[in-house]
Amino acid sequence: MNALSFLLVTAVLLSACPAVVAGKADHPAKLMAHFGALQGGVGKKNIDKVKIISGPAPVEMLNDKSPGQVWQASLGTVKFKITIQDATRVRIEECFERLQKLPPAYRAILPIVSEGDKAGLALYAKLGGAAAHGSQDYLNVVPTAGAQVILHEAGHILEQRVTSVRPDTLERWKKAIADDKVSVSAYGDQVAHEDLAEFSLVYAACLDAGAARLAELQKMSPKRFALWADILKTAPTLPPPQKKGHAGKRGK
Numbered sequence: 001m002n003a004l005s006f007l008l009v010t011a012v013l014l015s016a017c018p019a020v021v022a023g024k025a026d027h028p029a030k031l032m033a034h035f036g037a038l039q040g041g042v043g044k045k046n047i048d049k050v051k052i053i054s055g056p057a058p059v060e061m062l063n064d065k066s067p068g069q070v071w072q073a074s075l076g077t078v079k080f081k082i083t084i085q086d087a088t089r090v091r092i093e094e095c096f097e098r099l100q101k102l103p104p105a106y107r108a109i110l111p112i113v114s115e116g117d118k119a120g121l122a123l124y125a126k127l128g129g130a131a132a133h134g135s136q137d138y139l140n141v142v143p144t145a146g147a148q149v150i151l152h153e154a155g156h157i158l159e160q161r162v163t164s165v166r167p168d169t170l171e172r173w174k175k176a177i178a179d180d181k182v183s184v185s186a187y188g189d190q191v192a193h194e195d196l197a198e199f200s201l202v203y204a205a206c207l208d209a210g211a212a213r214l215a216e217l218q219k220m221s222p223k224r225f226a227l228w229a230d231i232l233k234t235a236p237t238l239p240p241p242q243k244k245g246h247a248g249k250r251g252k
């Protein structure tokens with residue numbers, strides 16, 4: 001990714017969580033900057049394409065009951081929903097490229113946010129100034145939010161799924177941050193679950209860039225690396241939590 005793209009991605013991510021932008025300017029952004037140039041290449045080797053299984057069917061958007069359309073779709077082996085608010089005027093085909101860029105290991109987020117009455121990938125014209133909101137209950141994005149934004153939200157989705165059975169996950173992540181003694185980004189410095197989401201994006205970029213870059217990330221942030229690899233592997237194997245707890249409500 002070139003410098004401009006990196007700045008744009010950073011700006012988009014910052015806009016996703018405006019409440020945590022301020023402060024910590026003295027804490028240098030390390031991993032995101034170090035590996036930021038890789039992000040433009042995310043998904044270039046992927047060959048699977050999104051296919052529409054059925055739809056559209058009219059639906060009320062979960063956020064505000066406004067009119068929208070929902071489709072059932074597939075990508076590789078995963079099946080999921082795409083919901084588009086009519087006000088966006090976005091054609092469903094415009095969603096495909098960003099999804100096709102997700103590393104296969106990250107596609108598990110799509111069925112998770114499509115369970116039961118959830119809306120899957122949901123496009124809204126506006127999200128109160130944010131680019132996206134992600135939790136294991138929803139993946140809401142604005143029309144301009146690209147693959148990098150989704151890869152950040154993937155961190156929230158997968159962490160929350162694992163936290164539902166391992167409530168100490170974020171405490172372990174805080175310890176990993178302290179042990180690794182390196183920052184992912186100024187944005188992530190604000191709070192542990194955002195650090196994790198930022199790491200999700202950096203890991204995805206390294207995953208697509210090949211074994212050497214992945215090994216480099218592992219060397220620079222070994223505790224986060226091990227914990228995130230475990231979350232990425234474990235989350236898709238877990239069923240939805242029976243009761244919505246705190247973790248199910250958090251997300252941005």
Ligand SMILES: [Zn+2]
Nearest residue numbers: 017194197252
């Ligand atoms: Zn976030």
